[in-house]
Amino acid sequence: MTRRIIGVVLAIVLAVVGTAAVLVYVTSLKTTVEEGQKGVTVLVARARIPAGTSGTSIRSGGLTEEVVMPQSSLPDDVMINIGIEFDKLVVTSDVQPRQLLLKGMFGSQTKLSGGIAVPEKLMALSGKFEVEREVGGFVRPGSKIAVFSTCKVIDPAFKKKNETDRMATFVLLPKMEVLAVGAYGEDGQTSAQSADDRAKADAQGRVTLIVTIAASQQDAEKFVHATDLNCKLTLALLTDSSVVQVGGGIDNGTSLQ
Template sequence: MRRRIVLLLIAFVLAGFSATAVVAYGHSADERALEGAEGTWVLLATAAIPADTTGADIRGRKLVRQVLMPARTVPSGAITKLDPSYDKLTLNAPLQPDQMLMSGHFQHPAPAGPSPSPTFVLPSGKIAVSVELTIARQVAGNVDNGAAVTIWLTEQTGLYRRDQKTTVVVAKATVISVGERPVPTSATPTPSPAKNGATVMPTVVSSAVTVAPQDLDRYVVTVAVTPSEGARLVNGYNSGELHLGLVSTPAPSTSATPDAES
């Protein structure tokens, strides 16, 4: 019995020595790896990081971890610490897990492009509203930029087409843009000459190539109106039919100015 107890004690002592040796070995692993060399801390990605991720996001979400490596194995440009100077920079390519973070992975974000400038001048206090109209409702296509127009609305008031009324939606508005598009064309069949009495099948030839550049369809008109006029105009466009009317402008005076008496 005593002999068994002594053997158990010896076994426990040996197990303790073994555990201590394993812990010491683990703690000294980095030192042995760096023996005779200088160590450098580097950053490795803990997960896949998509491109355009900012340095602030990487640091805030803890997407990298520090690892001690021999200095001789660390490539030039490796980041040792992700400080706030990287916050506004973005990754120029995605990073894979355990990939080393390099300064070359970061770039300044692309500057925002200039906002597109409008193709028309909008008077102060007015808004631009566009409506799609046929040529007939645009005074046969004679509405141009800068023209003054009156806008009418025709609404159905009963079951029959004759049951309708027409009212003025906007008494006077300035046209600031007229949208145009090429006139749609259809293919024209051209007969082929018959041979030996065979049945002639027409050859379809597109007439698009014969359309002159000036053949454009005016399909949308943009006017400058007040916000309240714009609300009535949009409501009328969605509920009835709109028509434009050109407003005449006073002709310039042609009376001669008498010369001053000398």
């Protein structure tokens, strides 16, 4: 009888100890999981933030919102706020809606302007070119080009004699860098026309491409002036060994006769 009682008591003790051990294990496991899934408040873009937007503008413009995400799923440089150290920095590429803000997205504002990389001390400007005046569409971002201009020369005597305008062709800009080809689309990306659109436009003889170049103020003045005078501009692709000389040129009052 005594042995039976002792056996029952021992079984109860073992059951209690076992249950306690299981509870401790489960509690420990739950704590570990909870720590790994700890919620952290971080910043995401409320809408598309264009490249070149400063930290100050992002913060004051309400371009972000706070969301809670599991800590274990977040990168180390995720942003929980935009500190004053980011005020003079800009995002170096477009930030898409609902995208996490990361510290690595920011850089010096001198590298970007309006979402396009512009060399220091230069400016960006664009022109529209018929595809045959843009080397058949082979001009690409990073290309080095020369810009030729064909303009009307005011010469009443020549026109009276030849019943046509006197035209001159010359090198307007000897060596320029192409920054982009195509228009800035609604998706925030620089893109040219689709293949279908270009095919339709080509059938109607009106394929045009927008080419953006980097220029000094003096070169930009020449480019804009020639464009506003309705001069015809033609681009030529250059290599490292290409030789381009400014000056001279030809016109139908001398060289072509």
